[in-house]
Amino acid sequence: xxxxxxxxxxxxxxxxxxxxxxxxxxxxxxxxxxxxxxxxxxxxxxxxxxxxxxxxxxxxxxxxxxxxxxxxxxxxxxxxxxxxxxxxxxxxxxxxxxxxxxxxxxxxxxxxxxxxxxxxxxxxxxxxxxxxxxxxxxxxxxxxxxxxxxxxxxxxxxxxxxxxxxxxxxxxxxxxxxxxxxxxxxxxxxxxxxxxxxxxxxxxxxxxxxxxxxxxxxxxxxxxxxxxxxxxxxxxxxxxxxxxxxxxxxxxxxxxxxxxxxxxxxxxxxxxxxxxxxxxxxxxxxxxxxxxxxxxxxxxxxxxxxxxxxxxxxxxxxxxxxxxxxxxxxxxxxxxxxxxxxxxxxxxxxxxxxxxxxxxxxxxxxxxxxxxxxxxxxxxxxxxxxxxxxxxxxxxxxxxxxxxxxxxxxxxxxxxxxxxxxxxxxxxxxxxxxxxxxxxxxxxxxxxxxxxxxxxxxxxxx
Numbered sequence: 460x461x462x463x464x465x466x467x468x469x470x471x472x473x474x475x476x477x478x479x480x481x482x483x484x485x486x487x488x489x490x491x492x493x494x495x496x497x498x499x500x501x502x503x504x505x506x507x508x509x510x511x512x513x514x515x516x517x518x519x520x521x522x523x524x525x526x527x528x529x530x531x532x533x534x535x536x537x538x539x540x541x542x543x544x545x546x547x548x549x550x551x552x553x554x555x556x557x558x559x560x561x562x563x564x565x566x567x568x569x570x571x572x573x574x575x576x577x578x579x580x581x582x583x584x585x586x587x588x589x590x591x592x593x594x595x596x597x598x599x600x601x602x603x604x605x606x607x608x609x610x611x612x613x614x615x616x617x618x619x620x621x622x623x624x625x626x627x628x629x630x631x632x633x634x635x636x637x638x639x640x641x642x643x644x645x646x647x648x649x650x651x652x653x654x655x656x657x658x659x660x661x662x663x664x665x666x667x668x669x670x671x672x673x674x675x676x677x678x679x680x681x682x683x684x685x686x687x688x689x690x691x692x693x694x695x696x697x698x699x700x701x702x703x704x705x706x707x708x709x710x711x712x713x714x715x716x717x718x719x720x721x722x723x724x725x726x727x728x729x730x731x732x733x734x735x736x737x738x739x740x741x742x743x744x745x746x747x748x749x750x751x752x753x754x755x756x757x758x759x760x761x762x763x764x765x766x767x768x769x770x771x772x773x774x775x776x777x778x779x780x781x782x783x784x785x786x787x788x789x790x791x792x793x794x795x796x797x798x799x800x801x802x803x804x805x806x807x808x809x810x811x812x813x814x815x816x817x818x819x820x821x822x823x824x825x826x827x828x829x830x831x832x833x834x835x836x837x838x839x840x841x842x843x844x845x846x847x848x849x850x851x852x853x854x855x856x857x858x859x860x861x862x863x864x865x866x867x868x869x870x871x872x873x874x875x876x877x878x879x880x881x882x883x884x885x886x887x888x889x890x891x892x893x894x895x896x897x898x899x900x901x902x903x904x905x906x907x908x909x910x911x912x913x914x915x916x917x918x919x920x921x
Contacts, residue, residue: 490823496526498823502816503531512807513697513704514542517816518725520733521799521824528726534694534806536704545724547693548804549684550789551782553728554721555649556749557668559597559766560735561656563745564671570659573597573748580655585630593655595638596648597765598753599913604632605645606714608852619711625650635849639756642763642914643851646718649766653717664717676734678727684712684720693722696786699809707786707808719784725802732793732800736778750778755914762893762911770891770911772814773821774828781814790817797825830888835881837900839866846906848917855915857894857908868894 490498503517514532519525530542565571571580573594578584580593595601606612606629615628629647636643653664660667665683673681680692686709696707712720723731734740741749752769753761762770767778772792779792788805790813801820803813822828839861847856858869860876868889869875879887879894885903886895891911898904906917 492524492526495823499527499820500531502819502823506811506816507532510703511699511809512805512811514546514694514807515803515805515811515813515816516542516546516548516694516725517804517820518729518800518802519820519824520729521797525729526824528729534692536695536697542694542806543692545680545692545726546804546806547680547682547690547722547724548789548806549696549719549784549787550721550723550728550791550804551715551719551784551787552646553723553780553782553789553791554715554717554719556735556766556780557672557721558649558652558656558664558717559749560672560740561660561664561667562593562597562652563741563749563765565656565659566748567742567745571655577651577655580658581651584626584651587634589634589638591638593652594753594765596645596652596655598642598761598763599645599648600639600642600753600755600761601645601648602634602636602638602640602643603645603647603651604629604635605643605647605852606650607646612714616711616714617709619713622650622654622713622716625714626654637756641755641849641916642753642761643849644912646715649718650714650716656717668721672731672740673727675740676727677730678723681721681723681727681731684715684722686710686712690722692724694804694806697807697809698786699807704807704809710785715784719782725804728791728802728804729800732791732802736793736795759907759914761914762909768911771828773818773825774830775821775825777821779817783808788813790814792817792821794821794825799825830880832880833883839864841900841902842866842896845920846908846917847920848908848915850915851913855908855913855917857906857917859906 513536514534516530517527519527530544530546532542534540534542534546574592577591591601656667657664697704698707750764752764762768767780769778772779775794776796777792777794781790786808788808790803792801801817803816805811805813843859843861845856845858847854856871860867866879866887867876868879877889879889881887885900893909895907896903908915908917
């Protein structure tokens with residue numbers, strides 16, 4: 460199932476974007492507008508020149524100034540068709556913020572409450588003795604097993620079956636944890652959210668989103684994706700295989716659904732961010748709910764809200780989300796302190812990460828931020844070892860080592876031996892991941908791994 464949907468929707472904050480702590484000091488940028496545009500062009504072109512991706516679209520707006528809104532590379536490699544200005548991409552999990560906004564709109568209308576049990580709308584769903592609120596679907600804390608992590612989903616994703624066939628795939632799976640006890644990124648939860656939207660609104664998910672969100676925000680080129688329809692200006696999707704770029708693996712859009720089946724453009728996503736964060740989509744109370752991070756049962760505050768994450772991006776505070784689906788990767792970030800939007804869409808599921816590009820653009824446009832690193836003067840040995848616990852589809856394991864007076868960390872699927880930055884209170888940063896050891900420094904008893912798109916409580920392996 461190479462580069463299939465089950466892998467591409469495993470959205471974890473990439474360990475390439477710099478994260479600043481609250482004590483960071485931004486350096487003032489000295490580039491002129493023309494120099495900023497040239498630098499952005501150079502970043503895009505450098506990522507494409509060696510054939511690691513077919514093409515991309517970038518949109519950058521700061522205040523009322525549109526610095527860049529253009530396509531790079533190719534929308535079609537076989538016919539050498541350059542990426543058009545209004546190229547359409549499958550945006551994967553960027554879809555989730557639209558789903559969350561739709562739920563909050565319906566809440567404003569009194570048609571649902573985030574504190575309702577999901578069985579109020581899905582009475583036949585087996586909760587296995589748990590009370591699952593609508594809220595827990597939107598912040599990934601429901602504990603429901605994610606279908607994209609189930610091996611048996613691979614055989615289903617190329618067949619067109621009723622939606623309840625997918626629900627049947629995961630509904631009886633053992634929960635990862637009791638609702639509110641942890642956070643594991645969860646596409647099953649957003650699939651159920653889409654069913655609730657349809658039940659409450661009386662419309663299909665695609666029709667509701669178009670009328671209530673796309674039309675309201677001024678997004679004429681956005682739509683629910685189709686694996687069969689002919690769509691003008693749609694960039695073809697590619698996957699990176701062993702021999703280089705190839706046509707993307709097939710995926711029926713019955714399944715990404717409210718978790719990842721929307722298509723859009725860089726221009727439309729800029730319009731969406733300006734409308735959403737400018738008060739044109741949700742009431743003030745609903746908007747506040749949308750961007751308020753979730754809270755676990757023990758009071759732990761997450762850095763993920765509802766279809767959006769809140770953290771430092773490229774060194775600047777951002778409200779953002781990204782996506783990955785067969786053939787496409789995406790990143791869309793709003794920078795509230797600067798009224799800025801950065802959107803990067805890539806028509807290749809491969810090594811060219813849009814988050815890293817967006818972070819580099821943020822440094823160019825908003826100024827570079829240098830993180831402040833605190834000294835750790837204690838003994839590092841008690842922290843060394845393998846720490847493991849519940850992860851996404853498999854156990855999360857972090858190998859901590861000591862090297863030349865610093866801690867380093869290695870994560871499965873991520874960089875090896877990454878040097879950590881100490882920020883105080885037995886807490887280290889691994890780029891965007893926050894690793895906080897609990898208990899005394901002389902004998903830590905646990906490790907809380909906050910990777911923004913997931914939160915796991917780990918224990919040390921003997």
